[in-house]
Amino acid sequence: MEKKKLAFLGCGFLNEIVANALHNGYLPEYELVGAFGRNPVRTTTFAERHNCKACYSMEELLALKPDIIAEAASPQAVGEYSETILKGGASLVVLSIGAFADAALYNRVRETAAENNQKVYIASGAVGGFDVLRTAALMSPIKATMTSKKSLRSLFYTPLFKEELMNITEPEQVFSGNTKEAIEMLPFHFNVAVATALASAGPERTTLHIDAVPGFVGDEYKIEIEGGEVKTDLNIYSRTSNIAGWSVVAVLRNIVSPIVF
Ligand SMILES: NC(=O)C1=CN([C@@H]2O[C@H](COP(=O)(O)OP(=O)(O)OC[C@H]3O[C@@H](n4cnc5c(N)ncnc54)[C@H](OP(=O)(O)O)[C@@H]3O)[C@@H](O)[C@H]2O)C=CC1
Numbered sequence: 014m015e016k017k018k019l020a021f022l023g024c025g026f027l028n029e030i031v032a033n034a035l036h037n038g039y040l041p042e043y044e045l046v047g048a049f050g051r052n053p054v055r056t057t058t059f060a061e062r063h064n065c066k067a068c069y070s071m072e073e074l075l076a077l078k079p080d081i082i083a084e085a086a087s088p089q090a091v092g093e094y095s096e097t098i099l100k101g102g103a104s105l106v107v108l109s110i111g112a113f114a115d116a117a118l119y120n121r122v123r124e125t126a127a128e129n130n131q132k133v134y135i136a137s138g139a140v141g142g143f144d145v146l147r148t149a150a151l152m153s154p155i156k157a158t159m160t161s162k163k164s165l166r167s168l169f170y171t172p173l174f175k176e177e178l179m180n181i182t183e184p185e186q187v188f189s190g191n192t193k194e195a196i197e198m199l200p201f202h203f204n205v206a207v208a209t210a211l212a213s214a215g216p217e218r219t220t221l222h223i224d225a226v227p228g229f230v231g232d233e234y235k236i237e238i239e240g241g242e243v244k245t246d247l248n249i250y251s252r253t254s255n256i257a258g259w260s261v262v263a264v265l266r267n268i269v270s271p272i273v274f
């Protein structure tokens with residue numbers, strides 16, 4: 014069977030996990046053809062390490078005729094390149110899902126994918142359970158809430174950090190609002206919340222609470238859905254953000270699998 018051509022948008026931590034998974038035999042149906050990042054030195058070394066072409070523009074990446082581009086770059090990159098990718102004949106696996114809190118972009122991307130017979134796959138990233146959320150949302154109107162536990166360290170350099178947090182001994186809520194507001198304030202931290210919202214009540218109607226938790230390590234998300242017929246209470250703990258890279262590996266495996274989850 015001819016292998017599917019895979020390319021990367023982003024040459025950082027998470028696509029490194031996907032590339033290593035490919036080398037370690039988790040993605041035998043794929044060949045990595047190229048990678049495009051912003052910093053040319055990082056792009057060159059990434060491509061050398063993974064034996065693929067270093068690309069310094071999206072045009073160069075698309076010239077390799079990839080079947081699928083796996084994005085692990087930034088919400089800004091998703092905004093800038095997703096329509097070009099789909100028009101260029103590739104499908105897209107997205108991790109920086111926060112970009113899709115912009116309903117106009119989301120709708121344009123959906124139309125562009127349909128017009129070009131391509132797909133956009135939303136990776137489950139650091140959370141999951143999108144199947145039950147989507148099912149519940151079909152059955153009745155639902156109330157969707159995500160609660161995120163964050164270490165104090167992960168809140169440094171964000172607008173939510175304040176000096177007093179260094180003295181807390183109990184969890185303290187530092188944000189409560191909808192997921193659209195959250196991703197506008199913290200574009201690199203709450204892709205998970207936007208993905209959850211897109212699978213359930215939508216970014217403007219999904220509530221996000223963020224709790225700063227002293228001594229906490231990792232990430233923990235609680236996703237609660239309350240509908241007329243279905244209730245969920247999902248808890249996902251991850252010690253590191255590696256889970257997000259592996260979720261892309263899982264999507265890529267699903268794409269070529271005869272049995273699809
Ligand atoms: N859905 C989820 O659960 C999760 C999503 N994420 C998201 O995944 C993305 C990648 O994370 P991670 O791998 O840790 O990040 P890294 O910073 O390690 O790598 C990002 C890579 O993308 C490149 N890049 C960023 N913006 C652009 C752009 N506009 N055009 C081209 N290349 C670009 C960077 O270039 P340069 O070297 O110049 O910076 C770098 O090569 C982030 O947006 C993050 O928020 C992360 C964790 C969980």
Ligand SMILES: O=C([O-])CC(=O)C(=O)O
Nearest residue numbers: 139201202203204205254
């Ligand atoms: O903290 C995490 O792993 C989740 C994250 O970055 C995101 O949603 O973008």
